[in-house]
Amino acid sequence: MDTITVRKMEFEFSDEMDLVFIEHDPAFSFLFLGTWMLLPYLEPYLMRTMRTALEQIDNEALAHDLRQFCSQEGQHYQQHAKANDIILSLMPDAQRQTMQEKLSSIAAEYRSFTETKPLQWNLAYAEGFEAYTAAGARTQMELRVFDYMQDPIRDLMLWHIMEELEHRTVAYDAYQTLGNGYLYGLRVGLWAQRHFVGLGRQLADSMIDAFPELMAAHDAPQAHKIRKQHRTAYMRRTLKNLAGIYAPWYSPRNYALPPMYEEARTEYNQRAISTAA
Ligand SMILES: [Fe+2]
């Protein structure tokens, strides 16, 4: 298994940053940005789950991975929160208020999962989410979608998904060790995926409402054509990669990672202000 390295980064976000960070595609940009609004609530929930699991794990190698997982997720949500604060500050008051109300209810819902659901359910949710994001991360690296994205959001996304791949086995191993079998994991994992994709779509709709001028600015026929090509390739590859995660023999150890994964690890090891492995 790859070393799970905790990298502290210093990304520079400003109110000048390009929110349409995917070339010619405001709606797809907002789908990502909207979904990432929930990370400061979802990732701490995953950390609470893994910390509870840690109390029952006596395999020292897995315990180390769980601690590294928590530290990586802690860095992820803090960096995303900085970008989110700027995006919220750019929204008109009415849409910002709607977004903040949604985020409050999302925060309460994730807190209630920790407080009311059994550990096996929370571990299955975590693995459903992690398997889904690892499949997405593979798609993004295989297709090198970062070639048509703008910094600093591109930079944030590439660092984050690289580390998602680095810790891809942790939630899987935790569920295998303390979970409740394949069918339960599949059922709760599918529920988890529908849950966070649904929340992400709602938050993306708030972004679309907030920035109609950015939607209109990318309405030329050439923009339509380019984004259609990109999206078609993306959806095809996503379906292919996702199909693999539902099989009983699925393991995140078995898949081949594209060259961009090691390139990104090297780059962010060099750029991090500190690293801990
Ligand atoms: Fe993360």
Ligand SMILES: [Fe+2]
């Ligand atoms: Fe993760």
